[in-house]
Amino acid sequence: MENAISTINLSRRDGAFVLPEPSGLERLLGPEWARILRGLLTNPLSVLGSLIVLLFLAIAFLAPTLAPPVRLNADPYNIPRDGFGPTPKAPGAEWSRGAPPLPFWYEPITGKSEWVHLMGTTSGQFDIFYGIIWGTRTALLVGILVVASSLFIGLIVGSLSAFYGGFIDDVLMRITEIFMAFPFLLAALTLSAILVPLIGRGIWPSVIALVAFGWMTYARVLRGDILTTKERDFVLAARTVGAQDNRILIRHVLPNAIFSTMVLASLDVGAVVLSFAALSFLGVGTDIGYADWGQVISFARDYILSLDTYWYIIVFPGIALVLFGLGWNLIGDGLRDILDPRMRGKDS
Amino acid sequence: MTAYIIRRIIQLPITVFGVTVLIFLMLQVLSPAERAALYIKDIPKNENQIDRVIKRYGLDKPIHIQYINWMFGTTDQETGQRVGGVLRGDLGYSRTGREPVIDLLLRRFPATLELAIWSFVPILGIGIWLGILAAVNHNKWFDQLARLFSIVGYSFPTFVFGLLALMLLYAKTGWFPPGRLSDWANQIVLAPAFVQYTHLNTVDALLNGRFDIFLDALRHIFLPIITLSYLSWALLLRITRSSMLESLRQDYIVTARSKGLSRRDVINKHARPNALIPVATVGGLTVVGLLNGVVITETIFNYPGLGSAVAVAAVSLDVLTVLGFVLFNASLLIGANLVVDVLYALLDPRVRLG
Numbered sequence: 001m002e003n004a005i006s007t008i009n010l011s012r013r014d015g016a017f018v019l020p021e022p023s024g025l026e027r028l029l030g031p032e033w034a035r036i037l038r039g040l041l042t043n044p045l046s047v048l049g050s051l052i053v054l055l056f057l058a059i060a061f062l063a064p065t066l067a068p069p070v071r072l073n074a075d076p077y078n079i080p081r082d083g084f085g086p087t088p089k090a091p092g093a094e095w096s097r098g099a100p101p102l103p104f105w106y107e108p109i110t111g112k113s114e115w116v117h118l119m120g121t122t123s124g125q126f127d128i129f130y131g132i133i134w135g136t137r138t139a140l141l142v143g144i145l146v147v148a149s150s151l152f153i154g155l156i157v158g159s160l161s162a163f164y165g166g167f168i169d170d171v172l173m174r175i176t177e178i179f180m181a182f183p184f185l186l187a188a189l190t191l192s193a194i195l196v197p198l199i200g201r202g203i204w205p206s207v208i209a210l211v212a213f214g215w216m217t218y219a220r221v222l223r224g225d226i227l228t229t230k231e232r233d234f235v236l237a238a239r240t241v242g243a244q245d246n247r248i249l250i251r252h253v254l255p256n257a258i259f260s261t262m263v264l265a266s267l268d269v270g271a272v273v274l275s276f277a278a279l280s281f282l283g284v285g286t287d288i289g290y291a292d293w294g295q296v297i298s299f300a301r302d303y304i305l306s307l308d309t310y311w312y313i314i315v316f317p318g319i320a321l322v323l324f325g326l327g328w329n330l331i332g333d334g335l336r337d338i339l340d341p342r343m344r345g346k347d348s
Numbered sequence: 349m350t351a352y353i354i355r356r357i358i359q360l361p362i363t364v365f366g367v368t369v370l371i372f373l374m375l376q377v378l379s380p381a382e383r384a385a386l387y388i389k390d391i392p393k394n395e396n397q398i399d400r401v402i403k404r405y406g407l408d409k410p411i412h413i414q415y416i417n418w419m420f421g422t423t424d425q426e427t428g429q430r431v432g433g434v435l436r437g438d439l440g441y442s443r444t445g446r447e448p449v450i451d452l453l454l455r456r457f458p459a460t461l462e463l464a465i466w467s468f469v470p471i472l473g474i475g476i477w478l479g480i481l482a483a484v485n486h487n488k489w490f491d492q493l494a495r496l497f498s499i500v501g502y503s504f505p506t507f508v509f510g511l512l513a514l515m516l517l518y519a520k521t522g523w524f525p526p527g528r529l530s531d532w533a534n535q536i537v538l539a540p541a542f543v544q545y546t547h548l549n550t551v552d553a554l555l556n557g558r559f560d561i562f563l564d565a566l567r568h569i570f571l572p573i574i575t576l577s578y579l580s581w582a583l584l585l586r587i588t589r590s591s592m593l594e595s596l597r598q599d600y601i602v603t604a605r606s607k608g609l610s611r612r613d614v615i616n617k618h619a620r621p622n623a624l625i626p627v628a629t630v631g632g633l634t635v636v637g638l639l640n641g642v643v644i645t646e647t648i649f650n651y652p653g654l655g656s657a658v659a660v661a662a663v664s665l666d667v668l669t670v671l672g673f674v675l676f677n678a679s680l681l682i683g684a685n686l687v688v689d690v691l692y693a694l695l696d697p698r699v700r701l702g
Contacts (some may be wrong), residue, residue, distance in 0.1 A: 093673075127697055152541045179367035181678050181685075186643060186658070193662040196376050274505045281507045283663040302509055303651070304526060307515035311700040314515060327505035333499055 022283055032259065039338035040331065049330025050325055057095075060136040063269070065131040070100045077117055077134055079126040079290045082117070088303070088310045091120040120312040122299035128312060133290035139324060142203055142210075142276050143269035147209045151265045155216025161219070162226035164247050173223075176216045185187050185278060187213040192284045205290070206276050206285040214272070218265055225257040234258075260339045267335065270328025293317045353690055361684060367678045368434065371671050372415050378667070380407040434675065444661045449672035453658060458547035459528060460525055460646070460653035464638050466550070467573045470579040474629060478581065479588025483623075484615060488591060494585055501582025506641055509646035510575045517571060524571045526650040533564040572649045576641045580634050584627070586587035592623040625696050628688060 026034040040046045059066065069076040082095050099115040106340040107113055119128040123333040179187075188209040195205035229235070230253055238252050279285045280294030281301075288295070307314060377382065384401040400594025406417050419625035430436070441448035470537035475543075493616075517524045529537060529549060536542055537549065537559065543553050550569070564617055594620050595601070604618045646655035654673060661669035 042565060149567055174362070174366065178363060178370055181363055181367050181682055182370075182674060183677055183681065185676055186677060189643065189658075190664045190667075190674055193665055193670055195381075198377060198666060235428055236464055270503070276506060278507060282644065282647065282659050294507075297507065299512070301648075304511075304514055304519070304648075306519060306520040307511065311515060314508070314511045315573075318512065321508055322500075325505070326500060329499050329503045333495075 011133055011248045036263070036335065036338055040334055041332040043337075044174060045330050046334030049327045049332075049334070052327030054138050055330065056140065056324055056327065059133060060140050063133050063137055065103055066107070067127075067130045068100050068103050070098060079131045079134070079296075080149055080290050080291065082121060082125040082127065085125055086259045088123050088299075088313055089117055089125070090122040091118060091312055093117045093120065093301075099344050114208065120310075122287070122296060122313050123222060123302060124208065124299070126296070126299070128296060128316055130309075131296040132293065132317055135293045135317070135320065136324075138203065138290075138292045139273045139276075140269075140285075142207055143273045145207055146270050146272045146276070147202045149207075150215040150268075151218050151262065153211065153215040154222055154261075154265075155254075157215065157218045157219040158222030159249060159254060162223040162230065163253065165247070169223075176219055179213060180216050180278065184213055185275060189282060189284060189346050192279055196284060201285070203276075203286055206279045209279070210272060210275060214268075219260055220255065221264075222261050225261060226253055229257040230251050263339065264332070267328050267332035270325045270332070274321065274325050275338060279329060293321050297321075350423035352587055353693070357686070360682060362578040363682055364679065367682070368419065368675065369415070370563050371675055371678075372418055375418075375671060376411065380668075383407050391478055434688045438673070439672035442672075443666040444662065444664050445657060445666075446668060449669050452669065453654065453672060454677055456652065456654045456657050459651065460655060461643065462548040462550060463572055463576070463646075463651065465571060466569055467547070467576040467638060468634070470573065471584065473642060474486070474577070475581045475584025475700045476588050476624070479585040479621070479627075480615075480620060482585065483596065486596075487572075491589075494589070498582040498585045499681075501585075504578070506575060506579060507645045507648055510571070510645055513571050513575060514648065522663055524567055526568070526571075526648075526649065528565070528568055529561070530564050533561045536561060568651075571664065572645050572651055573650070574639060575645045578656065579641060580638075584634065586625050588623065591626045592619060595619045595623040628691050628695055631688060631691075 006304040018180040022031070023034070025037065028034075029037065038052065048246070053218055064076070080098065080100060081095060082089075082099075094114055094116050100115070103117055106115070110116075117129065118125055119132065121127055122131075157172055157176065159167045191209035191212055193203040194209060199205060235248060238248050243252070276285065277292070277294030277297070280292050281298045282296060286292045286295050297314060300307065300310070303310045303313065380402050381398050384398045384407055406414060407424055409417070417433075419434050421430045421438065423430060433582050436452050439453075441447075442449045442452045445452035466505070477498075478494055481489045485491050506577070512525065513524075518526065528534075537544070537552070541560070542552070542556055544552050546552055548566040550562055553559070554563060596615075601614060601619055604614045609618075642653065642655035643659050644650070646653045647659040650656070654676075658670055658673040660666075661673075
């Protein structure tokens with residue numbers, strides 16, 4: 001593994017130690033990012049993870065081409081339905097009515113000129129293929145929204161706590177502990193159940209609930225990082241030239257402390273999406289028929305006794321969810337090794 | 349040591365107080381009329397009735413008085429009796445359970461407890477064992493395999509895993525049915541001849557000498573146990589592995605090895621006890637994981653415990669039941685954390701003396 005010493009590898013030239021020339025990558029991204037990128041690209045598991053995540057990004061981007069909406073002016077996040085019958089249809093069944101327009105790639109690949117239910121339908125005849133393709137957009141949107149908002153709250157709480165210390169620190173950390181005393185999923189379930197009658201169904205109740213009970217780890221980790229950064233010489237230097245608290249915090253401490261938290265937080269997108277799907281599965285998230293993986297799987301609950309016949313309700317959205325989680329976790333696993341100071345320069 | 353434990357016990361009520369305040373505040377999101385509607389048992393909700401309940405429970409009073417009423421109860425102006433009060437065990441009326449929340453919780457608790465007890469042992473045993481094996485075989489094929497298992501494990505949502513398990517092991521083969529008991533077994537258990545000592549079916553069956561019922565209960569609980577366990581295995585394996593790797597790098601391991609101890613003794617007597625210290629914390633986290641996982645697991649397997657009751661309540665917006673359950677769980681959790689902290693202090697002299 002790339003170790004910290006080798007990135008600042010001193011070489012002897014003309015009797016004096018000189019720093020090596022930065023590589024093109026380092027000049028482009030800076031040494032920290034270059035080290036992370038190099039670490040990721042040399043670990044096969046993280047490469048696999050990145051490919052999976054890129055695949056989902058591509059699917060989300062190409063959703064209108066992969067699964068065209070039935071009507072142009074309707075909300076594309078509502079899964080089109082083929083009637084209202086309760087019995088799911090197997091993959092390959094033809095649309096009996098209201099089929100979406102054929103995308104250009106369809107005929108050359110399948111050789112058919114009729115749009116079929118590529119992955120079957122749920123009960124109520126919602127098209128599973130459409131739900132999975134557009135559900136990718138929902139997943140990415142929810143994941144990024146929740147992580148960014150949680151990180152923002154964690155940033156405020158953590159930096160106030162660490163920078164001012166004393167009484168403020170005590171109060172904020174006790175509050176953080178109280179939030180942590182709740183089992184995460186249950187607390188989110190409760191809050192979104194309360195929010196649904198107030199702001200209606202959709203992604204928002206679950207998003208707000210996941211943020212409300214998801215910021216604590218970031219706050220605590222950031223607080224720790226800021227506490228160590230605060231003691232470093234450049235902060236003292238800034239203080240001696242008369243910089244004010246705000247300026248020191250924002251310009252000097254935060255940029256140096258926030259780095260690893262930000263990288264690790266971005267990988268929680270996978271975990272957040274799995275929790276969001278769990279809430280949808282239990283029925284407190286989006287409306288029935290909204291393009292969201294948990295929502296699609298929840299249809300399987302009515303068919304537990306005959307899941308061997310209607311396997312496609314669980315298998316296809318299940319694969320989407322597991323792959324999504326796996327992609328982010330594979331990158332995360334590699335990154336943790338790169339960023340963990342204890343692991344630097346060791347052979348693991 | 350004693351001082352440490354006493355300090356922790358003094359902090360306990362403060363955290364519990366915070367938890368109740370937070371739950372109470374969540375309830376405040378609803379308007380007085382909506383909260384009053386939560387207390388009314390009968391379905392027709394007319395204006396007069398709601399106003400009466402608002403008055404009766406003081407739902408229009410200032411917020412701090414409401415909190416005190418909610419915690420300690422208030423005197424009913426119509427009958428002169430004490431009503432309400434979380435501390436008096438009155439968590440409100442469960443609309444979905446059609447009984448007081450506290451009764452619902454107590455009735456459903458044994459089923460969940462049985463599930464938790466059965467899951468805890470395989471989780472800790474197998475998780476720690478796999479983690480240690482992975483660390484001892486660092487970077488060999490077993491380690492890589494364990495690592496992959498762990499990553500796939502925590503990428504797998506509980507409900508997908510559970511549904512797939514049902515698909516393969518029940519819908520296809522009929523081996524492990526959902527529910528808690530088969531109908532025939534249920535009739536025997538509910539009959540007066542069968543004494544329910546603990547309300548844990550497996551234990552009661554053995555105490556009554558009914559081995560067939562024991563097997564039936566086990567057959568039903570098997571898939572929920574596996575579903576609850578696999579996620580915790582992933583986590584425990586990972587923590588144990590890195591903790592054991594850390595511990596194998598220490599100087600005292602080299603010392604033990606160089607004084608001629610066998611590899612086995614070095615691992616079992618020197619590395620493992622030290623590696624297990626952080627694992628104690630994870631033991632506490634496992635309890636959290638069980639409580640979290642139980643909601644979804646019980647729902648999928650139609651298992652009549654606390655988790656499935658709260659899932660139904662949450663979907664039907666039966667807020668009082670959900671909050672009652674959260675309060676119940678938060679108290680359990682805080683208790684579990686206390687036990688872990690004390691255990692930690694007992695295991696690690698640096699904490700005990702520091």
